Amino acid sequence: MPSKKDKIFEMDLYKPVQKYFTQQGYEVYGEVNHCDLAAVKGEDLIVVEMKLRLNVELLIQATKRQRFADSVYIAIPKPKQSLFSKKWRDICHLIRRLELGLILVSFQRNNVKLDIPFSPASFDRLKSMKLNKKRRANILTEIKGRNGDYNVGGSNKTKIMTAYKENCIHIATCLDCFGPLSPKSLREMGTGDKTLSILNKNYYGWFDKIKRGTYTISNIGKSEIQEYPEVADYYYKLKRDEGQI
Structure with a gap:
């Protein structure tokens, strides 16, 4: 032994x-x-x-x-x-x-x-899927929140475009085009139910609260959304196509 x-x-x-x-x-x-x-x-x-x-x-x-x-x-x-x-x-x-x-x-x-x-x-694969239904729901929700495929599968140490970040860019482009807006006005432009939460959390520092219920895009936001030209251009074009600008 x-x-x-x-x-x-x-x-x-x-x-x-x-x-x-x-x-x-x-x-x-x-x-x-x-x-x-x-x-x-x-x-x-x-x-x-x-x-x-x-x-x-x-x-x-x-x-x-x-x-x-x-x-x-x-x-x-x-x-x-x-x-x-x-x-x-x-x-x-x-x-x-x-x-x-x-x-x-x-x-x-x-x-x-x-x-x-x-x-x-x-x-039992079906049982395994039932136990992981929350993960499945998270994937489908993430896909639903994206308007394009902006990532390359297998990428490492690169910035990943998530549904959350895309939502932030959408809000930032609205503020960049129209100036200070309320969360209600932004939601009417299609920025979604998480608009207020995103503005309050301000995870990327892209927004400034200028008074109660009114937000604008920050200098950081104006600079950093240019790092995602495909996504930003998508939302700028969307506003032009809808006749908003």
Whole structure:
């Protein structure tokens, strides 16, 4: 049995996994037709694929075994990263989504500990969507709030155009064209129900409150909306087409 300081090999995973399934009443065999471990009890066939690291190759290998096995597990050494981290939760979601089971083997000084966070089970996609209906609603609301595709998918460290920012630009262009306005007047121009909230919050510093119920565009606003020419031009053109300017 390897200690914490010893180098671990894939074959070191075999004995603890074999012992576990043997205790569950299975007959266990290693290296059966390219399967790392095969366990059988009656007509139930379980296959376990073992690797030192969880990678795409292991997942592909395991899903291929699903063509003929009743259940398939992947077995890896227990990772050093926190099992409560977002990254690890996402990894576990992927494994569950593939309907695989997960076995973690921890090599300690005097013994080997085996943990099975979850066994193979059918993935209920409809149930998953119901649990995430709020996220779906947020995406659809965000799309509805945009009037064009101003972002490039996969962009990194670039300014992203959101529905909120576009709404701010819409308000700023109205104030730039017509001067000081009330939230009611802005809403009548189509700036939406969040107009008052946006003006009060003034997240980007684009607006100045000149008196109660009346706002104007700030110098910062005049300068910064020019950084989004496509969106600003869309709203300026919209006002010209509607005969407002």
